[in-house]
Amino acid sequence: MPMLYPKLRVHQVFGANTDVGKTLLTTALIRSAASRGNRVSYLKPVSTGPEADSDEAFVRRHTAPYTDLVQTRCLYQYREPMSPHLAAQLAPDLPFPASNDVLVRGVQKYIQSASLSDGHVFVETAGGVHSPALHPPHTQASSLRSLRLPSVLVASPHLGGISTTLASYESLLLRGYDVAAVLCLHDSYYRNDDFLRPYFEERGIGFWDVARPPEKRGSVAEDAVRLGEWYASIEGEGKGEEGGGVGPTVQHLEETHARRVEEIAGMPARTLDSVWWPFTQHKLVNRPEQVMVIDSAHGDHFDAYYAKSTKAEQPKEGRPAESLLEPYFDGAASWFTQSHGHASEPLTLAAAAAAGRYGHVLFPSGTHAPALELAEKLRDTVGAGWAARVFYSDNGSTGIEVALKMALRASGRRYGWEGEIGGDVGVIGLRGGYHGDTIGAMDATPASTFNTAVDWYKGRGHWFSPPAVLVQDGVATVSTTAPDVWAPLPDATPTKEGWAMPFPSLADVYDLPARRSSPLATYYRQHVRETLKRLAAEGRQFGALVLEPTCLGAGGMVFVDPLFQACLVDVVRASEDLFSGQPDRGAYEAALAALEKRNPAEWQGVPVIYDEVFSGLYRFGYHSAASVLGTTPDISVYAKILTGGLLPLSATLASRSVFDAFLSDRKVDALLHGHSYTANPVGCAVALKALGMIEDAERGDKWAAPRKDWAAERWSFWRKDFLEEVSQAPGVKGSMAMGTVLAIELQDSEADYASHVAQGFLDRLRAKQIGNPAFRVHSRPLGNVVYVMTSLFTPAETVRAMEAAILRELK
Structure with a gap:
């Protein structure tokens, strides 16, 4: 709910504490702005104490000379002079907003009404920066953050006021506020301004020491006269040894507002002149109106x-x-990274604490608490029962590079190829898979739009075309994909790509314990084994199986039949005879039968890598894909959600047997891979907090409602009925949802990234305001696939508003 108007200057006034002159100085700002001919609106969202003595009544009385230009309003007034959340409880007969968001919407509505004219709006908060909001445990600074109004901070002139002022400023800074100006009532004894002025001016923030008001004496009427004279004296510059006026502050606020509007308006053109975007054809995106300024x-x-x-x-x-x-x-x-909400306060504070404690520190042969605790946390959660070690790197792609080095070297040492001067060893994977844009990660995927223009690309491996899961016309369906050649399958409907098979429900598709002994499982295993035998006969050599479990994200949000992936893992682990160059049907059958008793710490066949950079850590409503596929990996990679989307950090987990392959008396046998920012303490601390927030949501059953809606182990924040209705909409080939992710495949004669149909749909969707309060939906297409992701904490009403808008647009 951002608020920025070309000519209406909106500012929020915070106090460093109570009794610092916040209302006095807000009134002074209002009078000064009005004296320049501006219309001024004043809003007190919440006030406590008798109405006659309220801040709004004070402002109204002392802006009387400008009655025609000034309007005032208080949204919620409570009788008891105490903290707002307590005062509200003691006045059950008075209006009380159902949530802090309702109060924020009231502030927004008032500002919108003021936008009928040019001028100023001053929103005065209550108490200090962290005075409680109406609904604990939030404070004013956090509850009003969604508006992110430029702020004026009223410093404390009292003993100890320097400390409270700086603490208030840093609190606002940590929560993303811009502090436009700092005001302080002059105190000739404590002289806090002597310290505060250079402190703030060094940071480019205007600071003004304002003359103190007269002491109260005599009658109320006499006091009012003296106070009126004081206000008149400080409306302008009012310079003096005992403090000045607020006129320069008002002028500064007007100038900074104008600069902000000018800067935002100029950023598209400046960006087009200086930035090289990823995945963007600049000849097509070259106009200012195509640039989104965040x-x-x-x-x-x-x-x-x-x-x-x-x-x-x-x-x-x-x-x-x-x-x-x-x-x-x-x-x-934000390219699959966001999961905990932007500017998450717990994550921001965790980052600040670690930055203040460590910055960044060297990691080899050392340790620090965030990295150690995160490694133990990952090993005991997503790595439970199989992982022994955690290797840190910078992002998902480099995490995959590490995983490939681990797996290929472990395989090479077992099967006798050295590889020091290079070799022609490949990986086994899935067509449509995507593991990042570094050269090694690209080589671990088939030729595609992402890598065919890279001159060094050399696809190293074989990629199976995986059967996909899609809800089509309300029916859960598994169907095969080209270019694999699929043998006929009884009870399935033949298609030009192979076959399609309906299921009673998605729950049945993901019921692997029931499906593992099905004829389809036997069919899948035979398909994989026969393919690997043919490749081995051709002399092909493989050192790893690399999977994006459950869903191929960047490859088009393709939800893969989990049974196929589970069978692929089983066959690879049982086919050591093929990888060793000694095919033996009996050995394969025995190894396949023995998999149930497999030691998870020992890799078999070739190491199995789960690329969970996109899918892991509850993106799809589960912690790790091992719970879906029913089998653990030997190596797994996590990123993106790992830090809640705040910072780049990746963790590659490995089993004991993979780690042991690098143990030697020679340093050259070590895993010679590293990054300058390995185990960055800030990233590790944020990851610990992000994982803790997920655990708290699990324990608190925060996702009980969507789980109840789906009544199945596999569930989504998108409603089950909505998914089925979308699948039956005109122009839709099929749809799928799991966890936070919704994917809609639109019908189009063009395939993959050649299609523009999804972009057209998203453009039309973005053009419409939806929800209350209103917002628009921004996403990026994957060829003919539209996808929209929520965070793990998106309000249900926001998801429902998007569901309704998507259905309206489809129909």
């Missing part, structure tokens, strides 16, 4: 500006002006 982000939304959405500076026909910034739901989860 001013900030909070929760599930970007606060963004599009040049084409700029409105006239003056409202027309009595309608409020529209904010230059609009909220856009981050439907692409």
Whole structure:
């Protein structure tokens, strides 16, 4: 809910504490702005104490000379002079917002009404920066953050005021606020301004020491006269040894506002002149109106500006002006990274604490608490029962590079190829898989749009075309894909790609304990084994199996039949005879039968790598894909959600037997791989907090409602009925949802990334405002596939609003 208007200057006034002159100085700012001919609106969201003595009544009385220009409002007034959350409890007869968000919407509505004219709006908070909001445990700074209004901080002039002022400033800074100015009532004894002025000016923040008001004496009427004279004296510059006026502050606020509007409007053109975007054809994206300027982000939304959405500076026909910034739901989860909400306060504080304690430190042969505790946490959760070691790197692609080095070297030492000067060893994987854009990770995937333009690319391996899961016309369906040649399958419907098989429900598709002994499982194993035998006969050599479990993300949000992936793992582990160059049917049958008793710490066949960079850690409603496929990997890779989407960090987990393959008396036999920022303490600390938040949500049954809706082990934040309805909409080939992810495959004669149909759909969807409060949906297409992801904490009403909008657009 961002608020930015070309000519309306909106500021929020925070106090470093109570009794620092916040209302006095807010009134002074209002009078000074009005004295310059501006219309000024004042809002007190929550006030406590008798109404006659309220801050709004004070502002109204002392802006009387500008009655025609000033309007005031208080949204919620409670009688008892105490903390707002307690005062509200003692006044059950008075209106009480159902949530802090309701209060925020009230603030937003008031500002929108003020946008009918140019001028100023001052929103005065209650108490200090962290005075409680109406609904604990939130404070004012956190509950009002979604508006991210530029702030004026009123410093404390009292003993100890320097400390409380700096603590308040840093609290605002950590929560993403811009502090536009700092004001302090002059105190000739404590002289806090002597310290605070250079402190803030060094940081580019305007600081003004304001003359103190007269002491109260005599009658109320006499006090009012003296206070009126004081206000008149500080409306302008009012310089003096005992403090000055607030006129320069108002001028500064107007200038900084103008610069902010000018900067945002100019950023698209500046970006087009200096930035090289990833995955972007700059000849096609070359106009300012195509550039999304993200001013900030909070929760599930970007606060963004599009040049084409700029409105006239003056409202027309009595309608409020529209904010230059609009909220856009981050439907692409910022390239699959976002999971805990943008600017998550717990993650931000964890990052700040680690940055203050460590910065970054060298890691080889050393340790620090965040890295050690995170390694133990990962080993005991997603690595439970099989993982022994955790290797840290920078991001998902480099995490996969590490995994490949681990697996290929372990295989080479077992099967006798040295590889020091290179070799022609490949990997086994899935067509449509994607493991990142570093050269090694690209070589572990088949030729595709992502890598065919890379001159060094050399696809090293064989990739099976996996059967896919899709809800089509309301029916859960598994169907094969080209170019694999699939043998006929009884009870399945023949298709040009092979066959399709309906299931009673998605729950039946994911019921692997029941399906592992089915004829289809035998069929899958035979298909994989015969293919590997043919490749071995051709002299092909493999050192790893690399899988994106459950779903091929960047490859088109293809949900793979989990039975196929489980059977693929089984056959690879049982086919050591093929990898050793000594095919033996009997050895294979015996190894396959013995898999149930396999030691998870010992790899068999070739090491199995689970690339869970995208899918792991509850993206799909489960911690690890081992719970879906019914078998653990030998190596797994986590990133993205690992830090809640805040920082780049990757962890590659390995079993004991993989780790042992690198033990030697020679250093050259070690895993010679590393990154300057290995085990970055800030990233590790944030990851610990992110994982802790997931565990808290699990324990607190936060996802009980969507689980109840699906009534199955595999569930989604998107409703089951909605998924089925989408699958039956015109122009839809099929749809699928699991955890946070919704994927809709649109019908189109063009395939994969050649298609523009999904982009057209997303453009039309983004053009519409939905929900209350209103927002737009931003995502990126995958060819003819539309996908939208929630975070792990997206409110249900937001998901329902998107469901309704998607259905309207489809129909």
